[in-house]
Amino acid sequence: MPPPTLPPAAPAPVSAEVRLAYVLRHFRLAYPGAPDVAIGYASQQPRVAIADLSTGFFDGNAPHPAAPHWRAWQGRQVPFFFDNAAAESLLIFQGNKAIIAADIISAAFYLLSGWQEYFSSERDRHRRFPYGASVQQQYNFVTLPVVNYYFDVLKTAVEHVSGQPLHPRRWGSQQAGFAAFISHDVDNLRSAWKAPAKAALKQRKFGLFGKLLWQHLTQPDAWDNLEAVAASTAHHGAKSTFFMLPSAKKAPNGTPNADYELTLDLERRLQNLRAAGCEQALHTPLGTDDSYEALRNTCRRHWSLAMRGNRFHYLSWEPRQTATLVNKVGFPFDSTLGFAEYFGFRNSYCQPFYPFDFTSSQAVEFLEIPLNVMDATLHHPNYLQLKPADILPALRPVFAEIKRFGGVASVLWHNENFDPANTKNGPQQFHEIMTHLRQQGAAFLTGGEIWQAFASEDSAPNF
Numbered sequence: 001m002p003p004p005t006l007p008p009a010a011p012a013p014v015s016a017e018v019r020l021a022y023v024l025r026h027f028r029l030a031y032p033g034a035p036d037v038a039i040g041y042a043s044q045q046p047r048v049a050i051a052d053l054s055t056g057f058f059d060g061n062a063p064h065p066a067a068p069h070w071r072a073w074q075g076r077q078v079p080f081f082f083d084n085a086a087a088e089s090l091l092i093f094q095g096n097k098a099i100i101a102a103d104i105i106s107a108a109f110y111l112l113s114g115w116q117e118y119f120s121s122e123r124d125r126h127r128r129f130p131y132g133a134s135v136q137q138q139y140n141f142v143t144l145p146v147v148n149y150y151f152d153v154l155k156t157a158v159e160h161v162s163g164q165p166l167h168p169r170r171w172g173s174q175q176a177g178f179a180a181f182i183s184h185d186v187d188n189l190r191s192a193w194k195a196p197a198k199a200a201l202k203q204r205k206f207g208l209f210g211k212l213l214w215q216h217l218t219q220p221d222a223w224d225n226l227e228a229v230a231a232s233t234a235h236h237g238a239k240s241t242f243f244m245l246p247s248a249k250k251a252p253n254g255t256p257n258a259d260y261e262l263t264l265d266l267e268r269r270l271q272n273l274r275a276a277g278c279e280q281a282l283h284t285p286l287g288t289d290d291s292y293e294a295l296r297n298t299c300r301r302h303w304s305l306a307m308r309g310n311r312f313h314y315l316s317w318e319p320r321q322t323a324t325l326v327n328k329v330g331f332p333f334d335s336t337l338g339f340a341e342y343f344g345f346r347n348s349y350c351q352p353f354y355p356f357d358f359t360s361s362q363a364v365e366f367l368e369i370p371l372n373v374m375d376a377t378l379h380h381p382n383y384l385q386l387k388p389a390d391i392l393p394a395l396r397p398v399f400a401e402i403k404r405f406g407g408v409a410s411v412l413w414h415n416e417n418f419d420p421a422n423t424k425n426g427p428q429q430f431h432e433i434m435t436h437l438r439q440q441g442a443a444f445l446t447g448g449e450i451w452q453a454f455a456s457e458d459s460a461p462n463f
């Protein structure tokens with residue numbers, strides 16, 4: 001059931017030209033320097049001709065198209081929406097032209113734009129679009145960046161007709177084959193003592209409770225650890241991006257925001273962390289993803305954080321509003337779009353991208369650095385319950401896909417999960433992930449550095 005406050009879907013028309021321009025812009029961002037070959041629907045007689053198979057889908061408001069047709073591509077089974085299953089060959093070369101039998105423009109647009117989220121009225125108890133309502137869950141491809149596979153088909157076609165090889169984006173000063181974005185949402189700095197103190201009370205161990213309370217009042221909390229977090233990340237040659245939550249007030253339904261205040265003392269510590277190369281951005285509190293006023297007021301009060309980027313607390317994101325609101329307040333980048341319930345690719349894409357604003361039928365101006373892996377997803381009563389030894393093996397294939405297409409591995413590890421008492425999704429599991437990413441040759445970049453890499457190259461108009 002949709003929550004009673006869900007705004008109605010009121011999209012502007014999405015024409016074939018808009019879809020084509022939106023998708024090709026991202027294709028050219030994925031392969032900088034790609035030759036300017038005419039790519040389009042067959043009726044336009046381009047050199048790379050794509051079958052037009054959307055059959056009015058984008059004139060309607062159904063959240064999901066017909067089931068995809070699975071094809072083998074580069075050793076993977078890949079789901080193709082808007083495909084002609086009767087066409088045996090996906091890609092045909094005719095002289096210096098190429099014909100693609102599946103409508104990969106429509107399929108890429110469908111996934112990248114978040115069409116399913118906009119038109120679905122399913123929301124979870126935090127009013128988010130649930131993984132359970134997604135095509136990624138229905139057809140089991142959340143760990144496959146399907147849009148990158150579509151682009152790989154297109155790349156092969158462009159290489160054939162142009163005679164030039166295309167190369168994926170390179171990252172950082174070392175021109176690495178892929179990037180990693182390591183971030184920490186700072187929700188809690190003062191609450192490490194609470195769970196053990198509660199347990200002591202329940203077990204009527206009043207002596208232990210008294211000791212824990214005394215420690216809490218006289219010593220720093222184990223979660224008050226931002227410098228230690230930065231040191232753990234720096235140990236792997238990376239720099240942390242901290243998302244700071246500037247509200248200690250609970251949401252009206254009782255869901256907590258921060259357990260700390262942004263005091264002058266904390267500001268000073270953040271300054272020192274910045275001097276050491278870390279970055280800080282805004283972690284917008286509950287209730288800001290669907291209210292322009294609330295979002296704007298938070299940004300005004302915390303402009304120095306807001307101007308560096310954003311992620312919504314609880315990964316709150318109302319698909320019918322948030323992209324429009326974020327665009328209006330003007331964050332350079334956002335990094336909210338991942339499924340809390342499962343690691344992988346919410347928009348089936350492993351590169352940063354410009355979300356689609358359905359109310360204006362064009363791309364937004366802020367860059368989305370999608371979130372692939374959140375610590376809580378891996379072990380939480382509401383999400384997965386992976387054993388510690390199973391975490392890295394589960395993630396390795398996801399990182400391999402990102403490396404394959406020159407994307408960004410975005411990993412969120414909350415500062416509270418650097419507490420050595422956490423042996424489920426704690427510092428040891430973070431260390432294993434970082435060691436793996438380093439061995440694979442990732443360039444570790446902050447959110448701001450990733451945004452810069454796009455801002456300097458993409459001078460294309462806003463379609």
Ligand SMILES: [Zn+2]
Pocket residue numbers: 185186187245283312313314315
């Ligand atoms: Zn949070």
